[in-house]
Amino acid sequence: METLLTLVIILLKIVALLAPLLLGVAYLTFAERKVIGYMQVRIGPNRVGPKGWLQPIADAMKLMFKEIIIPTRADRFLFLLAPVTAFGPALAAWAVIPFGDGMQISHLDAGLLYLLSLTSLGVYGVIIAGWSSNSKYAFLGAMRSAAQIVSYEIAMGFALVGVLMAAGSLNLNQIVLAQQGSLLHWYWLPLLPLFLVYFISGVAETNRAPFDVAEGESEIVAGFHVDYSGMAFAVFFLAEYANMILVSALASTLFLGGWLSPFEGIPVLGELFSFVPGALWLVIKISVLLLFFLWFRATFPRYRYDQIMRLGWKVFIPVTLVWLLVIGLGVLAQVGPWFD
Amino acid sequence: MGFEKFLFYVFALILVFAAVRVITVRNPVHAALFLVLAFFTSAALWLLIEAEFLAITLVLVYVGAVMVLFLFVVMMLDLNVDPVREGFIKYLPVGATVALLIVIEMGLVVGSGYFTTEQYHLISHTADYSNTKELGSVLYTFYVYPFEIASVILLVAIIAAISLTMRRREGTKSQDPGQQVRVSSRDNRVRLVRMAPEKK
Numbered sequence: 001m002e003t004l005l006t007l008v009i010i011l012l013k014i015v016a017l018l019a020p021l022l023l024g025v026a027y028l029t030f031a032e033r034k035v036i037g038y039m040q041v042r043i044g045p046n047r048v049g050p051k052g053w054l055q056p057i058a059d060a061m062k063l064m065f066k067e068i069i070i071p072t073r074a075d076r077f078l079f080l081l082a083p084v085t086a087f088g089p090a091l092a093a094w095a096v097i098p099f100g101d102g103m104q105i106s107h108l109d110a111g112l113l114y115l116l117s118l119t120s121l122g123v124y125g126v127i128i129a130g131w132s133s134n135s136k137y138a139f140l141g142a143m144r145s146a147a148q149i150v151s152y153e154i155a156m157g158f159a160l161v162g163v164l165m166a167a168g169s170l171n172l173n174q175i176v177l178a179q180q181g182s183l184l185h186w187y188w189l190p191l192l193p194l195f196l197v198y199f200i201s202g203v204a205e206t207n208r209a210p211f212d213v214a215e216g217e218s219e220i221v222a223g224f225h226v227d228y229s230g231m232a233f234a235v236f237f238l239a240e241y242a243n244m245i246l247v248s249a250l251a252s253t254l255f256l257g258g259w260l261s262p263f264e265g266i267p268v269l270g271e272l273f274s275f276v277p278g279a280l281w282l283v284i285k286i287s288v289l290l291l292f293f294l295w296f297r298a299t300f301p302r303y304r305y306d307q308i309m310r311l312g313w314k315v316f317i318p319v320t321l322v323w324l325l326v327i328g329l330g331v332l333a334q335v336g337p338w339f340d
Numbered sequence: 341m342g343f344e345k346f347l348f349y350v351f352a353l354i355l356v357f358a359a360v361r362v363i364t365v366r367n368p369v370h371a372a373l374f375l376v377l378a379f380f381t382s383a384a385l386w387l388l389i390e391a392e393f394l395a396i397t398l399v400l401v402y403v404g405a406v407m408v409l410f411l412f413v414v415m416m417l418d419l420n421v422d423p424v425r426e427g428f429i430k431y432l433p434v435g436a437t438v439a440l441l442i443v444i445e446m447g448l449v450v451g452s453g454y455f456t457t458e459q460y461h462l463i464s465h466t467a468d469y470s471n472t473k474e475l476g477s478v479l480y481t482f483y484v485y486p487f488e489i490a491s492v493i494l495l496v497a498i499i500a501a502i503s504l505t506m507r508r509r510e511g512t513k514s515q516d517p518g519q520q521v522r523v524s525s526r527d528n529r530v531r532l533v534r535m536a537p538e539k540k
Contacts, residue, residue: 003342003343078370078373108392109392109470109471109472109473110392110393110396110471110472113393113396113397113400113472114396116400116404117396117397117399117400117403117404118399120399120400120403120404120405120408121399121403121404123404123408124376124408127408127411127412127415128373131369131415139415143412143416146408146412150405150408150409153404153405170472306514306515307517310517
């Protein structure tokens with residue numbers, strides 16, 4: 001009986017997290033089209049509902065009623081499994097993100113490690129999709145994506161090692177608490193190079209522009225999901241956007257103080273804004289980082305493949321290695337206010 | 341305990357099924373994916389005995405990195421399984437002998453009394469016990485020399501693997517980004533040809 005109750009509570013928590021998240025994913029697609037529209041001096045979608053606000057719902061309905069076409073000689077089971085393997089880890093990773101002091105679904109002690117291992121599973125969806133659709137274009141996209149994700153994971157992992165050295169814990173709640181103080185106590189300042197490396201690697205990991213060679217519509221049509229249609233395609237699409245939100249949430253938790261208020265420690269403003277719940281600050285930080293994702297896509301041309309590899313291996317990994325040494329010295333010398 | 345036991349049997353069944361399928365399935369890509377499933381379920385089993393650091397590391401290292409590269413190679417190879425299956429009868433005696441030997445050896449090891457349930461109690465800890473911290477503190481104090489030696493061996497392996505692939509190849513069109521960036525003036529990249537106007 002007690003186990004059943006615990007299970008129900010956990011399920012309720014998951015629903016309370018996933019329902020807003022999926023709504024956020026839907027409206028992120030809308031925001032992307034609107035924001036990029038205005039950046040290119042267009043209006044963007046404005047026909048469905050007031051000011052186009054029902055556009056994502058119309059898109060979802062359209063995709064749901066479309067036929068899922070399975071290519072000839074495709075591996076049927078793996079073909080349908082691939083979108084799910086892409087989407088699952090992007091949702092499961094949210095279990096350890098804190099929305100307030102102790103407000104996580106799972107108080108996992110090795111939370112950072114759990115996140116790293118789950119984000120490394122996302123690549124399976126891409127590889128399986130590329131192989132099972134029995135198409136050269138899809139396979140080329142999958143190979144590009146796999147090589148890119150494996151390369152950037154190393155730089156990303158090193159950036160996370162820097163955070164755990166500074167915080168002295170793998171628990172995300174502890175990491176946020178270690179950044180308490182003020183805006184200048186957050187880790188973006190002492191770990192600035194790692195923050196940049198992490199965020200750019202995050203853009204590369206989610207296969208977003210300018211690192212979207214896995215899709216590369218001008219060369220290999222749409223890469224790994226070229227043969228997908230209907231809801232199977234939609235799930236890949238959702239996975240990409242859910243991953244974007246996840247990377248932004250992680251960057252805000254690890255480097256921008258998570259649920260902490262940016263006005264903390266400032267005499268008048270701090271008290272004035274103390275009524276704002278921490279979850280709202282986290283959502284605001286996530287939204288700002290998501291805007292960067294959209295901004296990148298509207299601004300930068302696609303990277304050439306060899307330049308992506310060069311950036312990952314020859315620039316990011318050495319930068320993170322050097323900065324780990326700097327953090328190590330900082331922790332040894334107890335440089336305040338971050339490492340004491 | 342009831343629910344945990346139920347979970348254990350579910351994961352154990354999946355693990356045994358996946359492990360059997362790895363060697364019985366015809367398609368090598370499917371076999372690799374079943375191996376991924378086997379790793380994943382063994383990580384779940386390790387979680388049940390409160391070894392969360394090892395479980396997560398198993399997923400991170402084997403599922404997240406090693407098997408991705410493995411799958412990559414298997415997909416590219418385009419293996420034809422039929423010739424491998426030829427001569428099944430011919431190799432059967434040797435294979436059966438080796439298999440029997442392995443079964444006997446494993447039986448001797450497992451049944452030797454070193455792995456009885458009396459000797460291995462599951463030590464349960466409270467929720468605030470940090471598996472990761474304990475492991476780290478032992479690894480960097482008591483076992484620091486074995487740990488350092490292992491990491492140096494791995495470093496040597498990395499360098500050896502890289503040096504094996506570092507060979508000059510003819511005909512590659514690799515570009516030197518430094519040179520590309522250094523192009524400054526117009527003379528470096530375009531050649532202007534002055535042509536006299538032609539008469540009609």
